[in-house]
Amino acid sequence: MRVLGIETSCDETSAAVLDGSGDDVALRSLVILSQDVHRIFGGVVPEIASRAHLTAIVPVVERALADAKVDAVDAVAVTNAPGLVGALLVGVSYAKSFAFARGIPVLGVHHMEGHLYATALEHPDAVPPFTALLVSGGHTLLLDVEAWGRYRLLGRTRDDAAGEAFDKVAKLLGLPYPGGPHVERLANASSAGSFRFARPMLRRDQTPTDSDFYDVSFSGLKTAVLTAVKSANLETDRGAIARAFQDSLIDTLVEKTARAARQFGRGRIVLGGGVACNATLVATMRERVAHRNVQVYAPSPRLATDNAAMIARAGLFHLERGERSALDLNAFASQPIPGLVAA
Ligand code: KG4
Ligand code: ZN
Numbered sequence: 001m002r003v004l005g006i007e008t009s010c011d012e013t014s015a016a017v018l019d020g021s022g023d024d025v026a027l028r029s030l031v032i033l034s035q036d037v038h039r040i041f042g043g044v045v046p047e048i049a050s051r052a053h054l055t056a057i058v059p060v061v062e063r064a065l066a067d068a069k070v071d072a073v074d075a076v077a078v079t080n081a082p083g084l085v086g087a088l089l090v091g092v093s094y095a096k097s098f099a100f101a102r103g104i105p106v107l108g109v110h111h112m113e114g115h116l117y118a119t120a121l122e123h124p125d126a127v128p129p130f131t132a133l134l135v136s137g138g139h140t141l142l143l144d145v146e147a148w149g150r151y152r153l154l155g156r157t158r159d160d161a162a163g164e165a166f167d168k169v170a171k172l173l174g175l176p177y178p179g180g181p182h183v184e185r186l187a188n189a190s191s192a193g194s195f196r197f198a199r200p201m202l203r204r205d206q207t208p209t210d211s212d213f214y215d216v217s218f219s220g221l222k223t224a225v226l227t228a229v230k231s232a233n234l235e236t237d238r239g240a241i242a243r244a245f246q247d248s249l250i251d252t253l254v255e256k257t258a259r260a261a262r263q264f265g266r267g268r269i270v271l272g273g274g275v276a277c278n279a280t281l282v283a284t285m286r287e288r289v290a291h292r293n294v295q296v297y298a299p300s301p302r303l304a305t306d307n308a309a310m311i312a313r314a315g316l317f318h319l320e321r322g323e324r325s326a327l328d329l330n331a332f333a334s335q336p337i338p339g340l341v342a343a
Helices: 036-041 046-068 085-102 111-121 162-172 180-188 219-231 234-263 279-292 308-320
Strands: 002-007 012-021 024-034 075-081 106-110 130-135 140-147 150-156 268-272 295-297
Touching: 002 046, 002 085, 002 308, 012 046, 012 308, 024 046, 024 308, 036 046, 046 085, 075 085, 075 111, 075 308, 085 106, 106 111, 106 308, 111 130, 111 140, 111 268, 111 308, 130 234, 140 234, 150 234, 162 180, 162 219, 162 234, 180 234, 180 279, 219 234, 234 268, 234 279, 268 279, 279 295
Parallel strands: 002 075, 075 106, 130 268, 268 295
Antiparallel strands: 002 012, 012 024, 130 140, 140 150
8 A cells, every 4th residue: 555644733744655564664755844934933833834834735745746756645644633733734634635636545643653653664673562652842652552553551741741841941041942952962962960850750669550650740850950040050051951951851751661661571662752863862761671682762863753754654554454534534632642542
């Protein structure tokens, strides 16, 4: 089956063409147009994002089809939740029209399920069963993935997402948006020690029946950074604060993910979402589970951040099971990931 994927949930207009069946897939093309305009405002402005998607969607899809050197596809998979509704609607409306005009099926895909499939596009072994940590600008989810389409939600953030915490701390440190890569660069250039922040929701005496065994929370950490910034000299301490923040956030995520892999006996950990670009997160995760021979897989930065290839890949799984969306497919700001099984 050949699938056209479309992603417009936030500030990337993206289209991709993918061929395959089951876990045997080949990515034929991937076009990602990032909306630079939001940098001026220090964050994504929803109405500007929608308008930019409208301008970009036709050329982006045409370029993806041309790059793939194909005239026809068998189906269209489009992100329809969660995200900015106006932005999502551009992709959803275009996907429905594209499919209707050609008499081919269209399928709505959950954005976070897309992030779950991104790593499998590059690593044939990043397939279930595995423990998944999805860390993006809007979500932080810890899942046990028994099989594609069967997801046990173990933990999530109770307030800010991991990427959001990076972006807010970047703002406090006077760094540009999106802040994740800037904070990482600064942190890696500084040594640990002069600042230290408590590890949020992390205690040794937690047990799997405690509600905070897997959940995370980053708003307290953000406040700790704010307090430190107020009493520090940013010119000299910026790097040390970034380092202390990143160490604390990563320690928490790594420990909770390692707990999940151990409890469910998984030999693989798959990372996804924009924060999975963070090389220190990936390296720390690998070190933490190396003694148990657990393999850690992370997507390359192009596939970790928002892209349509992962949407086509997740869509392929559902399309092959015969799933289709009707032409009243709509966009939703938030929606539970499909296929959740009881914890
Ligand atoms: O998955 P994504 O592209 O978009 C959403 O679905 O939200 O994730 C974007 C997030 C932003 O918050 C950005 O700051 C963060 O990923 N990010 C990083 C890094 N690269 C991107 N965070 C930490 N370290 C990085 N190297
Ligand atoms: Zn995303």
